[in-house]
Amino acid sequence: MSIDLVRHDDGVAVITINRPEKLNAFDAEHYAQLSDAWSETRDDREVRAIVITGAGEKSFSTGADLQTFIGNPPALSEFWLTQKGMLLNRGLEMWKPVIAAVNGYCLGGGMTLLLATDIRVAASHASFGLSEVKRGVIAANGGTQRVIEQLPRAIAMEVLLTGDRFGADVAERWGLVNRVVPHEQLMETALGYARRIAANAPLAVQAAKELALRARDMSLSEGLRMEQFTNRMLAATEDAREGRAAFKEKREPRFVAN
Numbered sequence: 458m459s460i461d462l463v464r465h466d467d468g469v470a471v472i473t474i475n476r477p478e479k480l481n482a483f484d485a486e487h488y489a490q491l492s493d494a495w496s497e498t499r500d501d502r503e504v505r506a507i508v509i510t511g512a513g514e515k516s517f518s519t520g521a522d523l524q525t526f527i528g529n530p531p532a533l534s535e536f537w538l539t540q541k542g543m544l545l546n547r548g549l550e551m552w553k554p555v556i557a558a559v560n561g562y563c564l565g566g567g568m569t570l571l572l573a574t575d576i577r578v579a580a581s582h583a584s585f586g587l588s589e590v591k592r593g594v595i596a597a598n599g600g601t602q603r604v605i606e607q608l609p610r611a612i613a614m615e616v617l618l619t620g621d622r623f624g625a626d627v628a629e630r631w632g633l634v635n636r637v638v639p640h641e642q643l644m645e646t647a648l649g650y651a652r653r654i655a656a657n658a659p660l661a662v663q664a665a666k667e668l669a670l671r672a673r674d675m676s677l678s679e680g681l682r683m684e685q686f687t688n689r690m691l692a693a694t695e696d697a698r699e700g701r702a703a704f705k706e707k708r709e710p711r712f713v714a715n
Contacts, residue, residue, distance in 0.1 A: 460490035461512075462497060468505035468655035469648060470498045477513035480562055482522040492542045492549075499551050505655035505662070507551075508647045509574065510558035511567075514640060517559045517583065520566025546573035546598045552663035554654050558647035559583045560640065564622070569596055572603035575666065577634040578647045579625040585633065586622035606673070608633065658696040658712045 461473040472494045474481040483491065498504045511517040535541070543549040546569045557571050559579040564586045571577060571585075587596040587604065595601055596617060605613045608631055616623070625637045638646050654662060664687050672680045691697055696712045703710035 460487060460494050462494045464501070464504060467652055468503060468659075469651040470501070470504045470507045471648075472498070472507060472509045473512055474510070474518050475512040477511070477515065479522060480516035481511040481513075481518040481567070482520060483518065483566065484522045487522075488544070489542055492544055495543070495545055495549050495551060499549070499553065504553060505659045506554045506556065506651040508556045508558055508644075508651050509570070510644065510647070511560050514560060514580075514582075516562040516567070517557070518567030518570060519562050519564045520569070544570075544598065546570045546600075546603075548599075552667045553659075554651075554662060554666060556647050556650045556654075558643050559585075559625075559634065560643055564588050565596070566598060566600075569598045569600040569603070571633075572607060573599060576650050578643060578650070579628060579634045579637050580640040580643045581625055581637050582640065583625040583628070583637075584622045585625075585628050586620060587616055588620040588622070590618065591620040656709075656712075658691075658700055658710070660694055660696055661691055664691060 459475050461471075461475045463471045463473075465471070472491070474483075474487070474491070476482065476487060498507050545551055545555065546566075554576065555574045557574040557577045559571065559577060561580065561583055563571055563579075563583055565588050568585055568587055587600050589596045589600070596604070601617060604617055607613075608616065612631055615621075625634065628634045629637045635650075636646060668680065668683060668687060671683070675683065696710075699710050699712055
């Protein structure tokens with residue numbers, strides 16, 4: 458029972474929620490381990506893209522392990538420790554791209570985690586849902602905030618207010634996931650995305666992600682100005698020089714300024 462972190466030589470890291478006997482649900486210990494994994498990959502200069510998945514074939518994650526949390530609320534003082542145990546879906550600033558490989562149930566906190574990722578691949582048997590309202594609570598850690606911006610309003614409200622599950626085919630039709638593949642192709646497809654991203658200029662990739670996400674809080678004129686500032690800064694980097702040289706010499710670039 459753990460959160461496993463494996464780094465590959467090609468700049469890709471894989472985080473695996475390894476608690477299949479509990480459908481990869483999180484207790485306090487596993488939330489803490491996942492927080493550590495996000496921080497490690499964020500700060501590791503060799504990591505350029507991250508894949509997150511669940512162990513086994515049944516579940517990506519079903520979110521919080523309710524048996525460990527119901528009737529055992531944290532002290533009220535914890536409410537103001539807003540930077541403690543930061544998670545991707547709780548607001549951790551992670552500018553490296555994150556690809557989700559959804560290998561089964563993606564429910565509750567598992568789906569709020571999905572909503573914080575950038576690219577999503579689902580196995581054909583995967584199922585999704587924000588089921589918190591069926592348990593007397595809400596989809597926290599960004600559930601109520603991200604679903605409304607990522608799905609059409611009426612669909613988002615259906616997902617949020619009914620708590621009903623839906624399949625991978627529906628998730629693909631709604632645009633919640635990028636691709637649906639047979640389970641045996643899931644990890645290779647997700648890793649394929651990660652490897653293609655990791656082969657690009659890392660500073661440019663992270664800048665592109667940050668600008669895209671911050672666009673939610675900026676006017677168009679502010680966003681356009683930030684693009685100008687960022688491109689001016691990137692144009693002076695070693696990666697930009699390498700990109701131009703590789704294009705001129707008709708070869709693959711070798712980016713190093715990560």
